[in-house]
Amino acid sequence: MPSDRAAVRRAVLAVEGHIGDLVVERIVAEIPAYRSLDVRQLAEVRAIALWVLRRFLDLWVDRAELSPDDLLRVRGIGAARAADGRPLPSVLRAYRVAANTAIDRIVELVEPMLTVADAIAFTRLWLSSFDQLTESIYEGYSVSAERLTADRDRAVRDFFDDLLAGRQAHPGAAADRSRALGITLPSPATLLLAERNEGARLAKELGVGESALVTARGPRAVLLMPALDDAVVRKALDAVGCRGCAIRPPRADTLVDAYRLATLTLDLAPADAYEGGPLLGESDGHALALLAGHPAEPEIVARHLLGALLDPGQEHVREGLDAFLAAGSATTAAANVGLHPQSLRYRLRRVRELTGRDPRRSWDRFVLGLGSRIAASLRTTEE
Template structure:
């Protein structure tokens, strides 16, 4: 039978081979026993990709290509960033190779001619040498970069989290350990830009990464003064995305963030992502808010929040959540049990436009209505007398009042 038939027979059994490879690696290498399900799935996927590439090369009478080895160097670099020991990584490849060969022999030995067997063995040995060298090169280069350019390594980590690379909690924990840091918990993601860089609508400001990075470092120093020169073990991660600074901070009071932004002449949006793998959505929402926020959104100060981002995303036709969750984001504690009278006063004010007229419509003394509006400010941080805050509260009230926005049982 031909080599293509052998290849098909092996690939038909690749699920079994992949499961067995992971099982053997975990059994034989202690460092891999701590990996979570998602990380083990990555190990399995890499092993099967290498198996397919070697089979393809054998069928074609070729060797692994430059792109293949570049990808393996990237895998080696990622393992250094994860903090996985190099001897364990190399041993994992040996275990995977031995397991795969054992399975291939059992599956297709009767189908192989002597020349094919010799060719396959030579290719496998050559490929394994190339793979090992590529892993070592990628791992060593990444490890050297981690130790000699720590600031760049920390920026790279945040950049990866913002686009979803190695953002799974297990992978993020491994990389944090390798860098000798602890991710902020609970975290605050702050995206900031100079107040005079907004430009005209539809025209993005020209990238200026160095000034943006300096802005991020200045804000980090102001918000985390206990970190001295931004001690990464205790403080924030900082990077730049175009003309904007992005900071991942330990949770901070909004008044402190607002004051730091004002001091440095900039505007920003702060989101509180629950986990590293939600940073992608948080960054996207904060960036969208800064892209779209009208001037009156800053009447209360230079800081936008998550509810502002949700309102603007909804206006842009990109709602980040369902109606019930949107109403909760926009109205916050106003939806808590026992606040119905406050919401009633708010709705009356939104419909009437003045406290006196609203009070008359619902049969309240104007002072009672004003008290309810003060409670709105206390519960949401929004002042219904400001145009943008009034718009967000009105939007949230309308969503909450709709059948789609009502919680089950309401």
Template sequence: MASARENVVAHIEQDLTVVVAAAVDAIRKSIPAYRDLHGAQLADVEAIAFWSLRRLITLWSDGSVVVDQRDQSRFRAIGAARASDGRPLTDVLRAYRVASSVFLRHVGEAYLDDLDPSDVVELSVTVLEAVDAISEEITEAYTTAREQLTSNRNQAQATLLDDLVVGRRTSPGALADRSRELGIELPAHPHLLVAQTIDSPITDKTVDALLTTLGTTQRTHLCTRRDRRAILLLPNTVTLRSVDDACRTLLLHGCLVERRPLGEVSASYRVASEALDTAPAHAFQERSVLDEGDAQLLALLTARPTADTTAVVRAVLGPLTEAANGHILDGVAAFISAGTATAAASALRLHPQTLRYRLRRARELTGRDPRHAWHRLALDTALQLRQLAST
């Protein structure tokens, strides 16, 4: 005849999916580093919670509080993975305590009357000793992994940027911890540059020369490489002009997305990389670096799922959409429509020199010269999209 504990264990195993869901929900609500997890990361947490609580039930059912070698290896792997993710150790350990509390409350609320006092005591001891053993294994593996990670600053910085590029976003607190450990200072709205040589993979020597030319230090940038390109997260004090001059000197082509939030690094990389894949040669006329307006226009022209007409207007026209610059925008629109400054001036009943002044101011404000085919396409497209949005 099955004992009371065996009967309860059987019922808990049937409830386990519900208990795991409650535990993960409690973890996300109480620990900021877990709040924004989604997709594969959230599924990973759920799988670990399910396995951990299942092992806890087994230990209690067997009357054992010993975490065996397989468990130790599993938790050490988890500790190393969390170190790589950059999730704070205190938050990782707290997650196990929160999950254990949810589990104990569930047993107490649903099955307390079915258990002997000795069963409850043994369950509590099992949980305490298991959490202690888990903490020890995770802490040791986490510490070792972090030491290895930070022992090579360049590799560690590249790993952090790789995480941002693929969308493994961490909480602001965790990102601050990783930055502090690596001795870097990241702005909330950095520039992202994707650069490549014309016909060969970019080398470390070229990247170092680029960074030296831009005057950045190890504390103010992140750098990694993907495929044949370099990816650089730069301080927002660097100007597009200086980046273009440096890339031109080093015979590089690039795309710079300026002042976007750290949480949008993945999207910025995608749009910049796709721009370099698809930009026609004349887009680089008299320059070496595309900007976000070019990238957003190319996303639209190539029918990318992420194409955003609002972003095209914002990035291409920029300050021309401000009320104070409305006369300049009108001058650009008239020039594109008429084809010459003289005809545009006549259409607006202006002196040709006044129209030319407005075009010069447009170039100063946007970096785009409507006399060049690519810039004219960008400006015309943005103007048409703005008109369509207003109607």
């Protein structure tokens, strides 16, 4: 009498989580290339192994074969591994280890439920399908690797576009793809969004050469490069004759947020925001985001808008700034707080030194005033 294949499938799927954990454990133990994977990447390995297991069980129960869609999905997995830079022999070996581990555990679990004929049918299905799987992995991997090698510049640009869109946001995935492309993501970095699509010219003016990632988004150029002083970026923008916004993302996985903030800044910045030159920055972006109604933590916004003015020991400088913002002139402000005009002007110079903003310019005065109001409200709440 044939065994109840559906019952066997249910028995195996009841413990599929245990099988998935066992497969990952065995792969990591036997294949050195997989020992450096992070938690997210190992979770992906586990998810793929369980998908293959479920498909084989379904095919065995239904007496069917792998479909073209199944093989297309496997080719995609092979292509992704090429982009990650994982060695092909290690990838193929991982599938063999997973297959052997899963089969051994399945036999232990359901051997009493299987007839000899059904056990042989399961083994034959696994072997024949495994050949198809490995061929598809090889094909997807080879095509992807060939494209990466043949058009490296395009591959690097595609990678940068993925980072900007958040498609390679996880640090482990970004590191894998960087290694495959033979590049190093700058850290610390500057992300520059320029109004004109002059990425190559800007890179030359900035002196960053091949150390920068460059792409275009519509009429704008986007560059990711080693952290540069704002004065250097301003000079390059002046040379090219365009405006821009520079953000310093803390990590590759926050690049998408930096790009969105830079885009919002250039989209919404009023003309007087450029009184101090062609370059806007993170504090401009946060002020504009707040005006646009984007939710934000007040403490974080205040720190971005006022910077070192919030540091301990700068209370007298903030007091002078607040007086000037309220009065509109240094002379009147000095009189209002009982200071000599020169003392107040000194404090305003310190504001410029600490923030890079001149409270005499309309946009800078607005940003400093907004930050000062937020800081004051936070102090009132604390009291």
